[in-house]
Structure formats: structure tokens, C-alpha cells
Amino acid sequence: MAKSVTAFTCTACGAAHKKWAGRCEACGAWNTIIEEAPLSQGPGRGLGATKGRAIPLAPLTSAEAPPPRSDSGMEELDRVLGGGLVPGSAILVGGDPGIGKSTLLLQGAAAFARKGLQAVYISGEEAGAQIRLRAQRLGLADAPVRLGTETNLRDILTTLDAERPDLAVIDSIQTLWSDQVEAAPGSVAQVRSAAHELVTFAKRRGVAVVLVGHVTKEGQIAGPRVVEHMVDTVLYFEGERGHQFRILRSVKNRFGPAGEIGVFEMTGAGLSEVANPSALFLSERGQPVAGSAVFAGIEGTRPVLTEIQALVAPSTLASPRRTVVGLDSGRVSTILAVLDARCGIPFAGLDVFLNVAGGMRVNEPAADLAIAGALLSAREDSALPADCVLFGEISLSGALRPVAQAENRLKEAQKLGFSQAILPEARKVEGVSGMSLMGIADLTGFVGEVFGAG
Template identity: 75%
Template sequence: MAKPNTFVCSSCGASFSKWSGRCEACGEWNTISEETPLSAGPSSKSLGAKRGRPVTLTDLSTQETPPPRATSGLDELDRVLGGGLVAGSAILVGGDPGIGKSTLLLQAAAAFARKGLKTVYVSGEEATAQVRLRAQRLGLAEAPVRLAAETNLRNILTTLEAEKPQLVIIDSIQTMWADNVDSAPGSVTQVRATAHELTTFAKRHNVSVIMVGHVTKEGQIAGPRVVEHMVDTVLYFEGERGHQFRILRAVKNRFGPADEIGVFEMTGSGLAEVLNPSALFLSERGQPAAGSVVFAGIEGTRPVLVELQALVAPSPHSQPRRAVVGWDGARLSMILAVLEARCGIPFAGLDVYLNVAGGLKISEPAADLAVAAALLSAREDAALPPETVVFGEISLSGALRPASQTENRLKEARKLGFTAAIAPAGGKIGSGGGLALTRPADLTEFVGEIFGAG
């Protein structure tokens, strides 16, 4: 007897016996869709040489050891991948429409092919002539990349088994269609089934597979969340339409550090690498102004200097506005509450706007002190010294906690010409990188020393 159909939430993956408008597990609306059972179960062929039988780690033969990483020559891409492409890895790349995912991967395919990797680029959204036209515009017409336009997964896997490539790029996973699944392309069932087949193919044949995934309006990769658990690496391609900067961020990487970033600049001839992101993010910084503070942050393994901009103005409304771009809005509310409760500096009746210049998104708590400095500078209309960097974490008690990798932050600031730094007391500083250090113990001391308030 056939199995009854189930209904699955595309947001959290919970399953139900009947359809409803609201998911009882996560509370999201209109995310439940019908899922039909697979017509065939998973293949019985094992991924390992021992057909699933456990072996001792020391008994693994050298033939089963994967080859060293393959580098593309694009330093920013290799950095995010953890030093290069691992054979047999499955990589998922997500990003907003039009942000440059296809451009980045076509350039990466050409770079890997020129390094000697047999590369196949499979497009489910464009014809081969359209892909070739984009390659000509990017100056990649002579790259030894094999192109294919297909959406049927069975045909794709059959072709790949005959071609025996080393790198396969699938653009995109939402357009792939498995004929053993009775649902439309892009549905939860199809995305999960095709991602599973491609990931299994990568492990079984020792082929690296890069899959492009579209994102929802919330910024998450469309489809079931289990797809991100299947693959080895999840990359997000971020950026603002009004900026030429693009950030490739690793949110999961089994073969390298997570939260690593690579910075690219969108030009007329494609994406260009930015080897010194700090200089780029600060290149448009003008004369010292109230509300402008330079934050020395850490993204993955590299230090990055970025400008934080704050604006505080009287509010004509009964509910003051709090607008944040590039930072956590809840954390901004926490900083405002600590400033009022511990330092007696009210922001009631004032609109507060905070922006991270350059389109970068900051998530580390070490930006707390820089945000507080920008808010106080904007409120008091007093600019900080232009050659000063600020970093440190603020606790709810008003105490300041030292940030990790302090020496790397100070060295990066010194390299870009900064002469002073404000960082919490405590923690390993070393020589300070030759900068004049101000090290307050708590937020009240910081306000008193920098802005002359009690």
C-alpha cells in the first residue's frame, strides 16, 4: 500500500499529517507544502570502500586519502574555502538575486580550469549561448570550461559519470528536477532530493560539487534547512545594491574556519579581488565628523577596519525611531539601555540611526564600545580624534570586557596609519603595535575620559 502524503514546513522542516496555514512548530505562515514519498529508496551502494563496515582509522589505505586542496588563484575565494577546494566536497552558495553568484562561480570555474581541473558548468537557468556570452563579457571565452544546459538530474548524473570531471557547478539547485519525485522543481521535496543525490555523487566519485541556492526574503536559502546540513560548506554572497563591494562569507565549513570572509568589488569586467578590505572600507571616509568611529573587528581569521556612523536627532513622534543597517538592532537597544542606566545618559525623545559603512554586516560583540562611542559622539556633537580605533564588549553592568585577538586588531590599525586605540583594560595587549592606548575599566570611565562627562 502506498504511503500517505505528508506536509512539511519549508522553514523548520517539521512534518504534519494534514495541511494548515500556520506551522505549529515555528509559527511561520504559508510555509507548509505537500510532500510525496520517494518512488525509490536510497541506493544500497556504500560511500566507502568497505561497503559500510567499520574499519580502524589506522587501517585506512593511502589510496583512500583525499588529494591535497586545489587552489584557484583567486586568493579571496581560496581563503573562504579554507585554503582551497577539497576533492569530494559539496558546497552550497546562496545570495540575493542579481548579487553576482553566477558571475563569481563562472570566474571560479575558469580559474580552476586553468589550474588543470576538469570543470563542468551546468546551468538550469540559462542556455549555453547565454553563459558563453557572459563569459566573453568577463574575458573568459578561452577558459577550458565545459558548459551544459540541463535540469533533469538523471541526465546530468549520467553525463557526469561519462565525463568524469573534478569540479561540477550546478546553477541552480532550485531548477533541478528529479524524475523519481512527483513534485514541481523548486519544491521542498525536489530541492532535498536533488541536493542529496548531488552530495552523494560528490562523495562517491570524489568530485567537488558547487550548488547555487536562491534565498528567501528573510535571507535564508530557499528550500528545506536540511540541505545546509547535507553539504560540507555553506557560503553566502552578500552585498548592498548601492555599493560595489561584495562579501563572500562562510557560515559553515567542515574543512576550514567558519565566519571567514572574502571581499570582492563589482566592476564592469566582473568581480575583482580586494586584498586589503580595511583600506577599501575606509577609502570613502571624509573629514572627522560627529558620530563617525572606526571599529577594529575580526572577520574569520583576518582583522578588518570599518567605519561606524551614528546620527542622533530630536524625534517629532511619541515613539522615537531606532534604525540599524549592518548590525543587530536588539543589541543597539541594549547599548542604549546601559548608557542610560549606568551612565545617566538618556536617549528618550531622540531618533537613533546606526550604519556600518561599505555594506559590511558585523555580528561580533566587540563592536559594542565602538557603537557606544559613535552614539555619544553624535549626541554630544563632538568628533573623536580621526586616527583612533575603538573596540570592546559592554556588559549589562557597564563593565568592559576585552576582545579576542587584540594584537591583530592593533597591528592592522597601525598598518593603516592609525596612531591611537581605545580598548578595555585586561586581556593580552603586548606592545600595543606602537599605538597610544586608552584602556578604561568600565563604561563610566570611558565616558568620562573621552567625552569629559561624569
């Protein structure tokens, strides 16, 4: 009989260690390594001499029909899913506590059920009465969604195997426990085992399974990263508590484009779809003020215009503050260094505050020029034109690099009434007429043309 081997696993990133340590070498977290027994221990190290079955192989040119899809009628949700729900797919949805994950999935399950799909909603966190009260508040009490409350994985799989629904929502994966794993619910072993069993069931029975996952303080889905590799689609539900806007972002999608977003607005009657997010993010923009720049970005396949706000003020601290919300702080530090080294515009001794209006998160390098424009506008106390959009990537040499889908960005800006655009001087943009385009070669030229300094 083989000797049982004890493993040590990090609860933050799922990395395996041979012995216990106070700090995980993979992610750097402290006091996150726990001892756990392996899920199974085979009698030998190899597979032996027994042969398996031969799997069928097919050429790349073989014709295979695309998977059928079912739409919910919620265009923003269907867009993020890649065009609709695919039977047998496994979807993982993560988000901060209280952001609206349960509300979104209850509305989505009701929408699919009203389209003719058999939907089951199983909650391990809330009682049935709480979910029914939410359904009544959202006007979904008449939706043909069947509700269950359970945390035992064996009972859940038995129920789903007997009911054979088209869609099953499990809220949440951290509350489930398997009687085959000697660990507490929410541990790495339990989460991995529950996710594996549910994904295997989805593929075997053709049931679309949606798993809700908690997130860590860093915003990543809690538990081992292997769970994200198991599922077909990983969605993040984002938003700021102080804003009513919510963004459903596709991080991974085997059945559609990754990086796609759906925009919702939290109201008293639940989440309502936002068909034109650019107009919504710019709706509160008034008269042009210093420190404001409009960025024409691309989220997935759709162009989205957002306002980047900057504030520069003298600092009383030895180390000036750099507060960034909705942007990559490392990218902002790089732009500040380029402005200092290449353009001779220092920000030493100045506090810098940057924010993306509406609670939007922008990770695109094309936002560099808009960030630089907002910073310079705030520092010089000079407002940019109200009808002007900016986009372009800034290199370490100060040169402006071209970005993809410039035509789509400009068309979206023109649709919203913008008549000027500042962009990298690289190639001629075709298909856009009626807009004044200013091509800039480097950041020094941008400072001279827009703010009258060399």
C-alpha cells in the first residue's frame, strides 16, 4: 500500500508546497499555507501495462456545426456571453460582496426561463424566503424559475441529474462541501472538488452551470486558480459602491471574445441595461474645466468614451501622494516620469489625483495620451476643448504609438457630438469625415500644440 502523502497548499493562489512556511513563495502572501490531504492516492507511480482505448482523431479541416445558443433577451448579458448561453458550458462569475451578483443572476435566470429554458437556482448562502422577497421586489415572482437551498454537493448533483434543467445557477461555490473531502467548506480542496464535479456534470449532461465565486481583497476570485482553468467562461462583476453603474466583464470565454463588457445601472427595481454606455459615462459632464480629458477607448468589441479627471495640487508631505482610481497606478507613474524626463515638466512636490468618472476601469495602453492631457491640463490650469477626444500610447522615449481600431473610436466620438480628436501621427484614418484630426508625433509636440509650450 502506498504511503499517504500530505501536501501544503496556499489558500490565496493555490500553489503547492512540500512543507509548511509562513510566506508563500508564489504570491508572497503571509500565513496562507495550510495542510491538506490529497484528493486521491494511487497504488503505484505509473499506469501499468494495461492499455486504454484509442481516442478518435480528426483533421483540422473537418466541418463541425457551431454550438447552439440561447439568448435571454438581456442584450448586455448575451453580449458578454458571446451571443447567448451555450448548453453544457461552465461559467464562473466573481465580484465584490454586495455588488449585485445574486441580483444579476436571478434576473438572468428569470430571463432565460421566460424564453423557454428550464432554470434552477440553488443558493447556499441565503434562505429561500430571502430570495423570494428579492424576486418580488424585482418583479420576477411569476418567472418559472425553480428554487432550492442546499450546500451538500452530493444532494445538489442528485437533484440536477433528476431534474435535467437547461440552466443551473449555484450561489456560491465557496459554500459547497463534499463528503469525500476532509476539509472545511471554502477551503482549497473543497472548492477544487466541487468545481470539478459540477463542470464534469455540465459537460456530461449538457447543462449550462453558472458558479458564483467570492473575491479576495485584490479583486481576484478566491480559491485555487485551477478553478478558472476548469470553466469555459470567467466573468467579473465590477463597480464602485458610490456609483450606480455596474460592469460585467468577460476575462475568459471559450465561446466568444474575451474582454467584452456589459453595462448595467443599479436601480430600485434591479439592474437595468445601458445600451449606450458612452453617453451615460459622459452624461454629467458640464462646462470644460481644467483636469478633464475624454478618452475614446475600446472595451471588447465596442467603443466606449470615458472621462478621465485629474487634480494636481502642492504637497505638504515629503513624499507627494499619488492616488489613482480606475487606472493602472504603475502606468500613471510611467507617464509622470516621461513628462519629467522628455518634456521637462516635473511633478515633484505636487500631489496627483486621478479618477475615471462613473466607476469605470480603464486598462488600455491607448489611454496614455488622455491621462497625460488631463495631468497637464490640471497642472497648467488650462481646460482642453469640450468637443475633443484623445487616445494614443506613450512610449518611454516620449513618442506616440498608434493604437488599434482608430476608426471605430472616432465614429463613436462623432456620434456623441465630438468634432476634434488628438491621436498619434502614424497612418491616415479612413472612413471618418467631418472631424478635425490632429496627428501628434511625440509628447513634446503634444505639449507645444495643445498647451503652447515646447
